[in-house]
Amino acid sequence: MNQLPTVENTAKVNRGLSFKFDLQAYTLIIALVLIAIIFGFFTGGEFLSSRNISNLFTQMSVIAVLAIGMTLIIVAGHIDLSVGSLVGLTGGIAAILQVWYDWNTLMAVLAAVVIGAVFGLWQGWWVAYRAVPAFIVTLGGMLIFRGILIGLSKGQTVAPMNASFKEIGNSYFPYIPGYILAIISIALLFFWTARNRKKRESMGLMLPSAKLDYGKISAYSFFILLITYMLNRYLGIPLPILIVVVLAGIFIFISNKTAFGRYVYAIGGNQEAAALSGINIKKNTLWVFITMGALAGVSGVLLTSRLNAATVSAGNMYELDAIAACVIGGTSLIGGKGKIVGALIGALIMASIDNGMSMMNIETFWQYIVKGLILIVAVWIDISSKK
Incomplete structure (x- = not known):
């Protein structure tokens, strides 16, 4: 007799699917990081x-x-x-x-x-x-x-x-307005994530793990602040x-x-x-x-x-x-x-x-x-x- 899927089994499947999806989504970012490391090494950090x-x-x-x-x-x-x-x-x-x-x-x-x-x-x-x-x-x-x-x-x-x-x-965008813009962007990321989670919950749709969702947003926020800091060390954020x-x-x-x-x-x-x-x-x-x-x-x-x-x-x-x-x-x-x-x-x-x-x-x-x-x-x- 076939066993009906339990909540625990469903959660395991969902976690597996989420991991697979994230792995595919971040392949480009991993490739970009590797490119940065390789060129950084061969240019003495100038890259x-x-x-x-x-x-x-x-x-x-x-x-x-x-x-x-x-x-x-x-x-x-x-x-x-x-x-x-x-x-x-x-x-x-x-x-x-x-x-x-x-x-x-x-x-x-x-x-x-x-x-x-x-x-x-x-x-x-x-x-x-x-x-x-x-x-x-x-x-x-x-x-x-x-x-x-x-x-x-x-x-x-x-x-x-x-x-x-x-x-x-x-x-270039000035230093202080650049940081303000970065903080506003991060706040909007967290706001939209919370809003989408609430909307999915109200519609009875399946929700990813809160740790997964907010973990991704935290990673995005870190990179936004890092890039803003690096750009502000030169002349600021380029307008283009x-x-x-x-x-x-x-x-x-x-x-x-x-x-x-x-x-x-x-x-x-x-x-x-x-x-x-x-x-x-x-x-x-x-x-x-x-x-x-x-x-x-x-x-x-x-x-x-x-x-x-x-x-x-x-x-x-x-x-x-x-x-x-x-x-x-x-x-x-x-x-x-x-x-x-x-x-x-x-x-x-x-x-x-x-x-x-x-x-x-x-x-x-x-x-x-x-x-x-x-x-x-x-x-x-x-x-x-x-x-």
């Missing part, structure tokens, strides 16, 4: 210096913003090969409007984001309403946007930007990484707590089932591409601001870095699976490898080889886990 960590976060911000949008694109079952060229184009337009036509910083930034969204709308229309594969549409977009940039700029480097524009990518954190928070909320986010995952998971359940696939696909275009505009502003110039080669190959960051972060190229937090960690891993190998004076061709191998292994792990 882990406050100055280099600050530079690392600033450098990764452009790819991180692109990875946020690319996560939604890939989750929906598509791909966007045009984002690198769109970064160059939107950043170039912002520079041209300010340097050649004397637009103020706010209007130039808004123009870059709006133009990015419009081009995203154009590509999304072809994919959603004309059923042209996203690979072809965005491959064409990659060439078109680069051509428009070369035509508008006449092949010239457009510089310098106004001081207020340069501050977007090169300024704060922009990334704000955008990530917005899109994590959208992907997890809104109907649009759920629809995107449903479309990528099983498009036929999503259509039968009443989801407007064309409309939601269109909005995914609009979002990606707007975020490419933000990245274009950050890149132009950091470099204090716009060039015809700006953003070259950034689409591959963004896709690699998503895949390394656990986003499935088949669609239906992926997390923004994972993509951000993937972007940090890619930036760390570039930064560490440069500090070790390793030749550039090795950096391309290593990143390519990492991408192949990440996809292989994703496929193996499905089997």
Whole structure:
């Protein structure tokens, strides 16, 4: 006679599942720690210096913003090969409007984001309403946007930007406000954890161990304070990484707590089932591409601001870095699976490898080889886990 599961047995099973889930979730963090230790050792600790960590976060911000949008694109079952060229184009337009036509910083930034969204709308229309594969549409977009940039700029480097524009990518949040912001972030983490536990309990849903939940939040809090301390030892928290954190928070909320986010995952998971359940696939696909275009505009502003110039080669190959960051972060190229937090960690891993190998004076061709191998292994792990 089969024995019915007892409360004790169920708890054991749940603990096992929780451990397995956590092990998978923290694999990226473990990999990041190992990368930091290895490069820290081979650079005599310079890789882990406050100055280099600050530079690392600033450098990764452009790819991180692109990875946020690319996560939604890939989750929906598509791909966007045009984002690198769109970064160059939107950043170039912002520079041209300010340097050649004397637009103020706010209007130039808004123009870059709006133009990015419009081009995203154009590509999304072809994919959603004309059923042209996203690979072809965005491959064409990659060439078109680069051509428009070369035509508008006449092949010239457009510089310098106004001081207020340069501050977007090169300024820092002061020390004391930085610590206040870190404490507020930690308080919000504990508040949302307690709120979610209370909500699950009121709905009669199964609750993870309180020690597990609050232990994770305590670990997050430790790392938030540690990173804030390290950054404040240099010049403070870089403004670009704060922009990334704000955008990530917005899109994590959208992907997890809104109907649009759920629809995107449903479309990528099983498009036929999503259509039968009443989801407007064309409309939601269109909005995914609009979002990606707007975020490419933000990245274009950050890149132009950091470099204090716009060039015809700006953003070259950034689409591959963004896709690699998503895949390394656990986003499935088949669609239906992926997390923004994972993509951000993937972007940090890619930036760390570039930064560490440069500090070790390793030749550039090795950096391309290593990143390519990492991408192949990440996809292989994703496929193996499905089997």
